[in-house]
Amino acid sequence: xxxxxxxxxxxxxxxxxxxxxxxxxxxxxxxxxxxxxxxxxxxxxxxxxxxxxxxxxxxxxxxxxxxxxxxxxxxxxxxxxxxxxxxxxxxxxxxxxxxxxxxxxxxxxxxxxxxxxxxxxxxxxxxxxxxxxxxxxxxxxxxxxxxxxxxxxxxxxxxxxxxxxxxxxxxxxxxxxxxxxxxxxxxxxxxxxxxxxxxxxxxxxxxxxxxxxxxxxxxxxxxxxxxxxxxxxxxxxxxxxxxxxxxxxxxxxxxxxxxxxxxxxxxxxxxxxxxxxxxxxxxxxxxxxx
Amino acid sequence: xxxxxxxxxxxxxxxxxxxxxxxxxxxxxxxxxxxxxxxxxxxxxxxxxxxxxxxxxxxxxxxxxxxxxxxxxxxxxxxxxxxxxxxxxxxxxxxxxxxxxxxxxxxxxxxxxxxxxxxxxxxxxxxxxxxxxxxxxxxxxxxxxxxxxxxxxxxxxxxxxxxxxxxxxxxxxxxxxxxxxxxxxxxxxxxxxxxxxxxxxxxxxxxxxxxxxxxxxxxxxxxxxxxxxxxxxxxxxxxxxxxxxxxxxxxxxxxxxxxxxxxxxxxxxxxxxxxxxxxxxxxxxxxxxxxxxxxxxxxxxxxxxxxxxxxxxxxxxxxxxxxxxxxxxxxxxxxxxxxxxxxxxxxxxxxxxxxxxxxxxxxxxxxxxxxxxxxx
Numbered sequence: 214x215x216x217x218x219x220x221x222x223x224x225x226x227x228x229x230x231x232x233x234x235x236x237x238x239x240x241x242x243x244x245x246x247x248x249x250x251x252x253x254x255x256x257x258x259x260x261x262x263x264x265x266x267x268x269x270x271x272x273x274x275x276x277x278x279x280x281x282x283x284x285x286x287x288x289x290x291x292x293x294x295x296x297x298x299x300x301x302x303x304x305x306x307x308x309x310x311x312x313x314x315x316x317x318x319x320x321x322x323x324x325x326x327x328x329x330x331x332x333x334x335x336x337x338x339x340x341x342x343x344x345x346x347x348x349x350x351x352x353x354x355x356x357x358x359x360x361x362x363x364x365x366x367x368x369x370x371x372x373x374x375x376x377x378x379x380x381x382x383x384x385x386x387x388x389x390x391x392x393x394x395x396x397x398x399x400x401x402x403x404x405x406x407x408x409x410x411x412x413x414x415x416x417x418x419x420x421x422x423x424x425x426x427x428x429x430x431x432x433x434x435x436x437x438x439x440x441x442x443x444x445x446x447x448x449x450x451x452x453x454x455x456x457x458x459x460x461x462x463x464x465x466x467x468x469x470x471x472x473x474x475x476x477x478x479x480x481x482x483x484x485x486x487x488x489x490x491x492x493x494x495x496x497x498x499x500x501x502x503x
Numbered sequence: 504x505x506x507x508x509x510x511x512x513x514x515x516x517x518x519x520x521x522x523x524x525x526x527x528x529x530x531x532x533x534x535x536x537x538x539x540x541x542x543x544x545x546x547x548x549x550x551x552x553x554x555x556x557x558x559x560x561x562x563x564x565x566x567x568x569x570x571x572x573x574x575x576x577x578x579x580x581x582x583x584x585x586x587x588x589x590x591x592x593x594x595x596x597x598x599x600x601x602x603x604x605x606x607x608x609x610x611x612x613x614x615x616x617x618x619x620x621x622x623x624x625x626x627x628x629x630x631x632x633x634x635x636x637x638x639x640x641x642x643x644x645x646x647x648x649x650x651x652x653x654x655x656x657x658x659x660x661x662x663x664x665x666x667x668x669x670x671x672x673x674x675x676x677x678x679x680x681x682x683x684x685x686x687x688x689x690x691x692x693x694x695x696x697x698x699x700x701x702x703x704x705x706x707x708x709x710x711x712x713x714x715x716x717x718x719x720x721x722x723x724x725x726x727x728x729x730x731x732x733x734x735x736x737x738x739x740x741x742x743x744x745x746x747x748x749x750x751x752x753x754x755x756x757x758x759x760x761x762x763x764x765x766x767x768x769x770x771x772x773x774x775x776x777x778x779x780x781x782x783x784x785x786x787x788x789x790x791x792x793x794x795x796x797x798x799x800x801x802x803x804x805x806x807x808x809x810x811x812x813x814x815x816x817x818x819x820x821x822x823x824x825x826x827x828x829x830x831x832x833x834x835x836x837x838x839x840x841x842x843x844x845x846x847x848x849x850x851x852x853x854x855x856x857x858x859x860x861x862x863x864x865x866x867x868x869x870x871x872x873x874x875x876x877x878x879x
Binding site for chain 2: 216217220221223224323327328329330332339341343348350352422423424425427429430433464465466468469472473474476477
């Protein structure tokens with residue numbers, strides 16, 4: 214039971230990182246960025262090339278990968294979403310789906326990432342520490358630490374900097390914020406950059422834990438993180454984190470005590486229940502915001 | 504005027520000589536294998552074997568063979584589309600492949616309906632050649648089937664490894680994996696072994712920690728993982744990370760150099776049932792292995808050897824048939840006796856399945872080591 218909880222937290226921590234991107238983008242733009250799962254995939258591939266082709270150390274792999282996915286997030290927003298800023302919401306949503314499919318199928322070309330399954334080279338050996346009641350591996354420890362640290366930094370960013378204040382203002386009322394002299398486009402770009410960097414980080418951690426990557430690896434984690442964001446209350450930072458952990462834990466518990474074939478079904482059932490009973494999510498206050 | 508006339512005569516003469524060369528009837532042959540995706544090494548190997556067989560045939564054969572190759576990505580829909588294209592558009596006289604049961608089963612239905620002979624090298628699920636206890640007369644295979652393979656693996660675990668307990672992890676959406684899992688379970692229980700865990704996962708799963716933790720509590724001596732190399736490598740790693748010491752056992756889906764590359768030390772010490780070992784001492788096998796090594800620079804695995812055998816079985820039947828027509832070829836295939844191939848002598852039983860022995864290979868750091876041969 215305790216061991217299974219650790220397994221669930223490992224999965225949940227990664228979902229939380231991805232869910233943050235969904236939630237932040239939704240906060241400022243009222244848009245579900247469906248390409249977010251593919252940014253996560255891009256992160257895993259970037260890390261793969263950095264490690265296997267260039268042989269870089271981990272201290273460089275983390276920041277470089279995050280920089281690359283941040284750039285990707287920035288470009289997606291600039292090229293695909295910004296021209297549609299004043300278009301109806303549905304156009305934006307369809308574009309998001311389009312960007313996602315474009316990334317998956319374009320990158321699965323043979324000259325690019327290829328549609329093959331690629332073994333991810335872990336730059337270190339896995340060591341398990343038996344703590345009596347349960348066992349924890351160094352990979353799990355890295356995941357917990359990195360997630361906790363980035364959450365802390367994100368918290369500082371959002372609540373104690375000018376950028377964070379501007380982001381919060383935007384999510385409250387975009388019109389008013391722009392009247393107050395907040396550079397709306399800049400802040401939206403910034404939000405995408407931060408969200409995509411976190412997704413890239415999630416990609417590295419995921420590939421460490423489950424060392425096999427392919428261009429379609431972002432789809433399921435993407436959807437599940439989206440559900441996590443909705444569950445916690447979309448647009449709410451700590452909601453995304455809690456949602457991620459809940460989804461991770463329920464996945465593992467369903468596999469362990471019911472059947473792994475029911476796993477995805479249960480996750481979608483959770484989404485169904487949330488939308489039915491409290492569409493604003495666990496931390497959501499007002500229904501009309503969603 | 505005279506010049507033009509003589510040029511015309513010359514042209515006609517040239518054309519008639521060309522026509523006599525063309526007199527060798529052209530036969531189109533289709534190959535359906537996964538060249539990308541999760542089991543791409545299977546397809547690459549089979550394609551290499553296919554090419555060697557065709558080169559060999561071109562030296563002596565009656566017919567001119569042109570080939571059309573389709574990549575099925577180990578996806579049933581892709582396989583079906585490919586087969587339909589080959590049959591209706593390219594008008595092939597035969598299909599070689601597909602390699603995995605989950606693609607071969609739907610494709611065999613199409614071959615059957617359109618009356619085009621199909622020979623698969625490696626699809627081992629019983630349903631490839633039989634549907635509702637009825638034989639599909641146009642479908643053949645060069646390999647043994649999963650009830651036998653599952654039995655061999657279970658007997659090996661119970662008798663050679665002296666295991667009393669075993670757990671099975673399998674992919675519930677994959678006919679190959681599911682079939683093997685069940686046949687293993689039945690035989691293992693018959694030989695007084697205990698199945699302490701019988702757990703399934705789904706195709707795209709990457710996190711097996713819940714299942715492994717659950718199974719690990721029972722401390723099984725053997726864990727049977729009947730799946731393809733990519734997934735096996737991933738599961739093996741997580742099994743070792745959870746500190747389990749169980750011996751890992753599997754089926755022919757393990758046969759890929761990628762298994763050791765991705766699986767690393769986690770997979771070393773595992774055993775799997777297979778169709779052939781490159782250490783095989785046999786004149787036909789040695790010639791093939793030499794040729795293969797010269798052309799491709801490495802040893803042929805099972806998929807290459809069976810890709811060659813499947814293609815050769817078809818080509819020899821084509822050679823022997825009265826005329827080049829799918830139906831005639833099918834008739835010769837049905838009566839095929841004692842085909843001497845790289846993977847042994849092949850005879851079809853009444854279902855079009857090859858009656859053949861299995862080998863057991865052990866995974867070590869450098870590659871796969873031959874352990875023993877088991878006869879049907």
